[in-house]
Amino acid sequence: MDKSKANQAIKCTVSSCQNHSIGKEYCALDSIQVGTHETNPTVDQCTDCQSFKLQA
Template sequence: MDLNSSIGCVVSECKFHSTDKDYCTLSKIQVVKHEQSADTVECTDCGSFERK
């Protein structure tokens, strides 16, 4: 898959991480929250993550 230069990513363990550079290969990602209210960055995650 081609990298998406609009989505930077350093999670090399993800199935969608570009192996050449620190970008995602998906055309879009889903950002999710795992708290009732997302008040800090720690309350959010990339919901599109899949382990390699």
């Protein structure tokens, strides 16, 4: 995965993620998976980027 890429369709500020674009507020992946850890999600905090990987 090329961290110098910045997918301008996926804005992201989670710089501790391994997939985060270097120096930019974007994801470097071509696509991500969004999901939820709740049975009935009602607010944005109920949703998760399931493509998140902790920076090694």
